[in-house]
Amino acid sequence: MTEAATATIPVPSDYKSNVKPVWCPGCGDFGVLNAMAKAMARLGLRPEELAVVSGIGCSSRIPAYTACYGFHGVHGRALPTGTGLKLARPDLTVIVTGGDGDGYSIGGNHFLHACRRNVDLTYIVMDNRVYGMTKGQPSPTTETHWTSKLAPLGTGINEFHPMAIALAAGANFVARGFTGDPNGLADIIVQAIETPGFSFIEVLSPCITFRPEQKDWKKTVRHGNLSSTADLALAARQIFSDDGMNLGVLYAGARPPYRPPIGRGRVAAADLAAEFRI
Amino acid sequence: MTEAATATIPVPSDYKSNVKPVWCPGCGDFGVLNAMAKAMARLGLRPEELAVVSGIGCSSRIPAYTACYGFHGVHGRALPTGTGLKLARPDLTVIVTGGDGDGYSIGGNHFLHACRRNVDLTYIVMDNRVYGMTKGQPSPTTETHWTSKLAPLGTGINEFHPMAIALAAGANFVARGFTGDPNGLADIIVQAIETPGFSFIEVLSPCITFRPEQKDWKKTVRHGNLSSTADLALAARQIFSDDGMNLGVLYAGARPPYRPPIGRGRVAAADLAAEFRI
Amino acid sequence: MPHPTDIADNTSPGAAQRSSLSVALVGSGGAGVMTAGNILLEAAATAGYYALMTRSSGPQIRGGEAAAMIRIATHPVECMDDRFHVLAGVDWENVHRFAAEISLAPDGVIVGDPGRGEAPLVFSRSGAAFEPLPLARIAKEISGGRANMVLLGYLAALLGLPEDALRQATASLLGKRPAALEASLVALAAGREAAPAAARLVLEPALAGPAARWLVTGNEATGLGAIVGGVRFVAAYPITPATELLEWLSPALASVGGVLVQAEDELASINMIIGSSFGGVPALTATSGPGLALMTESLGLAVAAEIPLVVVDVMRVGPSTGIPTKSEQGDLNIALCGLHGDAPHLVLAPNGVADCLQTAQWAVALAEALQAPAIVLADQFLGQARAVVDSPRDPRLYGKRLCAAVGSKDYQRYELTADGVSAMAIPGTVGAAYTADGLEHSERGTPSSQAADHVAQLGKRRRKLELHDYGALWADIEGAGEFAVVTFGSSTGPVREALARLPGHIPPIRLVSLRLLAPLPRDRLSEALAGVHKLLVIEQNESGQLFHYLRGVADLPPESSSLRKPGGQQFNPGEIAQHLIEWSGT
């Protein structure tokens, strides 16, 4: 992004870097990158006021493709990293990104506690129901009967329901988007960022290579089928009849975010020694 | 337990070892030990057919106080240990035990995935809403405003709802017991062990030392207020109006447990080499 | 002093026939480089040659440029040669990225379609001659014909691989798709026809038939060794480059009545196998550096509670996420010293593709015998290299645990026995119920904070490892003389070959390749190094982890030094030979 751009009205391309994505041609994550850039432009934030944090996976490569400050950490720990960053630097807008394996398998505990802690973060999970980066193993959201080398008979395990868990754990904003609809997804991202507290967006983002059948998602998703509510019980009821293909905002609550007292103390560090003097 | 006892009708004391508990006098965990012993006697299993697995915490000391095979592992990992044991030894009855810190904080991810995986285990969490062993820090179930040295202003974080998470994650049996009612708790444990798949029991078990106010639980709990259902939506609705003091079985499903194919192969190990021969 | 390239492996440099030839096949995504490479490898095997194939690809997740690097030889090969004799490109898109990995011999050949332009300068400046081959045109003339197959036919002819072997290999790999197979056979023939009648690069005839050979990867060999050793339970979390090991194990275990579970993370993996092993079923997990790091807390539990288990670390470039697709021997430190507290355990390393079998099997046997965790340090090179090897010798080592008998009187799980090994009661055993504990404990297993119990149990756990007789497998020892090289793992291949290139070298140089790294058999090492006054430790990492470890725990000859190279690129025999000449000359 050029110096001049900060003065003019920002456009999505201001939020993209010139690093070439390693993604397979046709990967759903391209659309998520586009939607993020659109959302950032709509919000009018400067790229350097934004930080994009991730773990490891194809989807987790996204930070370097934005023009924002980025952090590409270790597998499964994006949420704590984002949490630490936001608590220490409340002035930044922090977006945490990653995949279904990163977020729900190895990172599941942090997902639970991030929802509960309700720090003002936006968490975008690119769900392709597979481990793309390690070449096609089942993730928690993989359908029970999907077969793979590692699970030749399918997993035999019920799928994980991220939105249900997010609700039960206390996320303040819960939505589902689709990479094939970057404008709709950008709308959701804008709303998520603007809603204080922990916002969770599940994005259906096909893995063209290991789950080519997901190309059909563009036919099976139902736009705007989730209706936004601030009533937790209502939201929970919607989730019970959800088959994973309904798009939109499910829940937007009003729980005040966890705000750290950073920067508010008045004592000089050296004065702390007083209590030890005899 | 003596040799002779295996032939006669078992009594609870057959299931207790002679190791003296390190618990504070009055600790709720004594009642849980008693209830477990009662349940085991009612089930009539031999102690050596039972394995009790735990993590670290006051509550996690329980295995050595039983006369069963016990495993006292590391903090937060009791569920994977129990899972590995049960998958490798489907003939054993495996009970996993621990505290709210062990199970919901450091062990939260395994809780999620154990519910989802639905291996035939019974998981008993002694919830005292505090870290007893490390002397009084807040746990995920600690009330937002409870103050402690580590969180002098309270945690400022919403409490974790174990039963809601267990339901959302797919546990097959979900119940709440109270240590002050060892008979009622024993009933629940018997039912949990008899129900195939993953059974989760939240036990209100006061920490007399760091949460002395929990002595009042014996007045505030409501016996049998949860009504057992196999309908997930109904169970979820009950959870919405639950204040944590209702006792009983909330949900008993019929999802078939995950059964490993162990022991069913017919190929000799050495024959696997055939595929590599030129 | 001869330059190592002068003393290269080819017995008669000027001659028409060579005992080892190396080919790199490159092309963009979808060009079929890997298929061609696999067929070439299998054809070489069928024709009675030894061979080795490694792969490389661009940064793209899938569909990017790829390289299949194949070495074919009349003798066993455990590493790539210094230089490639042939670079064959289906096309040249982005293949400059492989420049560092593919160094061409000056008398080498570059084969490519003139219609695709010239090979990148990084390759052609080696002096290799360009042999134009109109791949596209030839392929087009064949219905269903593909350029990679034409190129392969040409290559086989160039190398002098029998036509039959090539057809057989093609049939074996493409047999399930008859149409593709037919078109491929035609394309192979067309390629062969386009080859010059008298090629400069021809292999010596293979010495024997392939009767007693295997075509296997290190990961597969590790998996097989584990199962033969007795493993019946595996819990693991996918990670490059260990995933293929798990993917091989999953159906293989099922077929022998075992089970593989995909865990939610590595913390779960290691604790699941602890659970299985506590239950009496030998268990294993496989991972790479990042996953091993997550397991160290619970490895300590396995030490303290005395639970046998095996962790295979297929090492990749570190630190942190590093370079997942490249090899390095950088996890030696964490494997040896990564546990908190005094936590003696076993660390082993296979030193070749086939040796992965024996080492994994031995690891299972040792873990079970000593009721301790064993870490096996394989690496990306060994794990993913596919090789034609002599059929591995069966070490006849099986997991055998000392178990408590039914009704043992006054059973003490952690009894202070002379050899440190105490009987383990398997759940279900009447009269021997106990609680395994990671807290320090008395002989009975009851938690104890008494220093005396701590001292006694620490001693027991150390003693059982130190007193065990590890036999001859602890190291491969070759040669004699006052100079010696110590190495381990995948560095052994190039070191061994470097030494073979210095026949009759004065002074003679011994080789010690360590298979058992911890506990280090210090006495045996001293014996193996008796009379040595100059020692070189060779390893693939930046900081010299083996060198410092050996200095720390063993008595090395006063003149000991270190040759190391970070990962990302394997040692080649030539650079080691060069170093050995300089080192032994001073």
Place this chain on the structure above:
Amino acid sequence: MPHPTDIADNTSPGAAQRSSLSVALVGSGGAGVMTAGNILLEAAATAGYYALMTRSSGPQIRGGEAAAMIRIATHPVECMDDRFHVLAGVDWENVHRFAAEISLAPDGVIVGDPGRGEAPLVFSRSGAAFEPLPLARIAKEISGGRANMVLLGYLAALLGLPEDALRQATASLLGKRPAALEASLVALAAGREAAPAAARLVLEPALAGPAARWLVTGNEATGLGAIVGGVRFVAAYPITPATELLEWLSPALASVGGVLVQAEDELASINMIIGSSFGGVPALTATSGPGLALMTESLGLAVAAEIPLVVVDVMRVGPSTGIPTKSEQGDLNIALCGLHGDAPHLVLAPNGVADCLQTAQWAVALAEALQAPAIVLADQFLGQARAVVDSPRDPRLYGKRLCAAVGSKDYQRYELTADGVSAMAIPGTVGAAYTADGLEHSERGTPSSQAADHVAQLGKRRRKLELHDYGALWADIEGAGEFAVVTFGSSTGPVREALARLPGHIPPIRLVSLRLLAPLPRDRLSEALAGVHKLLVIEQNESGQLFHYLRGVADLPPESSSLRKPGGQQFNPGEIAQHLIEWSGT
């Protein structure tokens, strides 16, 4: 050859006054042993003495038997004495459990209520005289009177502590409860009255007023050092014996405008502080062995992505859960070598209670200057010991990071600078946005799988640590001569005192106590050991982790050996002095 007890610290053994006296107060749960101990400690401080208190308790979580062990001296003390001069029991229930920790001097005194029976044989067989004191009876006569206070009054008189100091200390600790205070003062007086007029165990008068002294624990000193060094963000998960450090930090950080978050586990803790530090706010976590093990993967990330941070490991007995309440120096291995791949980082260790402040502060400064993680190895002894110390010197070391300026042109986060340190852009800085990465990367930070980038970045990360000038703080060096002892951490106290007990010892013995363990300043160590031909490495663990590390990376004198002792019980000066005499005599 004199026996070390003959050369004990008391300058005139037979005399009425001593320069150091040690008292153990014991009793069952609720007996008030800790309150009495704390008052005694503060009274000693008020009276101008140096002092040290450690605690021990039975296996019960709460309310079990307890022991407060207090040493009072006219000179600074950093360890307990070999023997206790007084054992004072409110009662004797289960206190035999402390036998290993409380060894009584033959001329010692046992004080107790005859109504409670005799002291356990393990104590009385030392030959110590029993002094009966009817605690219950005296306490009963005082409204609200408690036995522990009567005992304390008696003890103070026995030791010759001024009455004023005792009253002042009591007021300071019980001031908030006036009724309890009043009763206590009466009880103290009653106890004092019951004491013999001419006691055999009297302290020499204190040498100076307490003006420039602190009463502090190592954990508190560590916390203060961290904050003064610049830390403003802490994320941590409770674990014994680090919890008190966190509990001190929580309100302290809030008061200076920082924040402490309780994380869900140690994996979250370490990554939260990585996030904070990436954001420009210096950050720390504290844990013990099991937690450190969980952090090593992400410590590797901090190495690769070059994120400054501090991890304090308050070591306890390992392996695994071990003995959480006892001290050991067993995490040196994991701190030095526990990361996968080649991952150079900083490891420091405080060598005394007060030194915790300086070392923590230095760790923050080094981490920030070198953009690398620093591990501080404190331990349970240092962390939980409460001591009267000279007010610590302010090392004036503060975290200062090289930051990228606004609008840096062509900003390269991982630029290959001469000293290896490159400017870090703090989020918000215009024109310098970059992505920090744990994958190997180019100078710009873009992931790279090229061996050349790997070699360059590995070199950069090693170089910045090796080229830094660590100044004089790397070690405390005392004495001269051809014999030397190297040690670290809490072993320094008893080693130093052992050496002080051998004044004029021939041969003279040098002391090197390492504060910076990694990177080891090899040249400075060589200098410090110049002329030494016999070296002894002293540490508190079973396997000799420091000894083997030093052998591995440094050039030690040929005659180097190791003195070690597993944790659970601290070294005492006498046993070290004894060993030094034997070792230096041969």
